[in-house]
Amino acid sequence: MTKGHLLMVGAGLSGAVIGRHLAEEGYRITVVDARDHIAGNCHTVRDADTGVMVHVYGPHIFHTDDAEVWDYVNRFETFLPYKNRVKTTSGGAVYSLPVNLHTINQFFGRTMRPDEARAFITEEQADTSIEDPQTFEEQAMRFVGKDLYEAFFKGYTTKQWGCHPSELPASILKRLPVRFNYDDNYFFHRFQGMPENGYTAMVERILDHPGIEVKLSTTFSRDQAGDYDHVFYSGPLDGWFDFELGRLGYRTLDFERFTYDGDYQGCAVMNYGEEAVPYTRITEHKHFAPWESHDGSVCYREFSRAAEPGDIPYYPIRQVEEKAMLSDYVALAEATSGVSFVGRLGTYRYLDMDVTIREALDAARGFLAKVGAGEKVPAFFTAPL
Secondary structure, three states: OEEEOOEOOOOOHHHHHHHHHHHOOEEEEEEEOOOOOOOOHHHEEEOOOOOOOOEOOOOEEEEEEOHHHHHHHHHOEEEEEEOEEEEEEEEHHHHHHHOOOHHHHHHHOOOOOOOHHHHHHHHHHHHOOOOOOOHHHHHHHHHHHHHHHHHHHHHHEEEEOOOHHHHHHHHHHOOOOOOOOOOOOOOOOOOEEEEEEOOHHHHHHHHHOOOOEEOOOOOOOOOHHHHHEEEEOOOOHHHHHHOOOOOEEEEEEEEEEEEEEEOOOOOOEEEOOOOOOOEEEEHHHHHHHOOOOOOOOEEEHHHHEEEEOOOOOEEOOHHHHHEEEEEHHHHHHOOOEEEEEOOHHHOOOOOOOHHHHHHHHHHHHHHHHHHHHHOOOOOOOOOOO
16 A cells, blocks of 8 residues: 555656655655656757757756765666766857866966966956955956956856846856866766766656656646645746746846767867857757767757746746745745645755756655654745745
8 A cells, every 4th residue: 555645746756756766765755747758958859960969948968966966866777977078158259167277378368387477467467456246247257356257257147147247146157166276077067967868867766666656748737736635846836836926037048959960069068158158158968978879969959038928938037036936935835735736846946957956856755754753744844036
């Protein structure tokens, strides 16, 4: 006998991981998704013409310091080594990102050693008059100075977020490192890799359990919640409440797909830092699987814009107005029983894949603990505010 019937709204990482964990604990699980495929935005599919494994909703690169999460994903798919080495064009030249010693020396036409470059940036470039940076622009000016900011950050950020960097919080730039060595690995986590057969194959194996039923192309409505003992909802938080307080702001992406006979750009990701170039980057997907060899290539130009109703929401904006609305939605959610809001959309936070999986595991365990203690299951296992 099952312990109860639970619904996962969304067949992405959150719904799959929570569903699998609770199915293994004896619960009957139903997973529904409005799309016609599993794996959410990390959905991958092999292109029929070129054989390239394509990241349909933009590239997803797995990186984490969480050993349990790394072991978890490798339980369901073999992850092969992959280092994300991003390039960017600016002023008619190509540079490596994140800004590192090679970038600095190339940009300024110098041959500085690490200590010399650090002193050069700190003493000659950085605007030390900015003691407490409040905006993205101030943070960049304080850390790297006007020249590097305008070459690599200003235009890209304006395109990505649809506003001037002076309107964005400083916290966004804190995620962009500057290195005084020649390390051009974009991430710094212990575990980094790509699934050998794509993310969709991994999620398919996570969902492959006799206690799990998956229903695709299935739209969920709130009045269905009463048919289940509990709902884990990974859709948009405001969507659960039919946007009654307004719509939380997101940026979305438009993709312009094109193919090429050969190697188009020689790397997986090429950023375009100048505002005059309308797209933010070009991704060449065969380079995300360097262990494979393909003559043809599949590439995408990415364009960022404000999300409209019906668009796929990618990046929560989380500025002052959105945070105020989010607070009101959180209050509504916490007054609602029978549902827990999980994942990037359910908590209105930008989450990397490893954090999504970590929070999903924690939510499943938290659910079991609450049920075991006879306590109310919370609306949030991770506070969105």
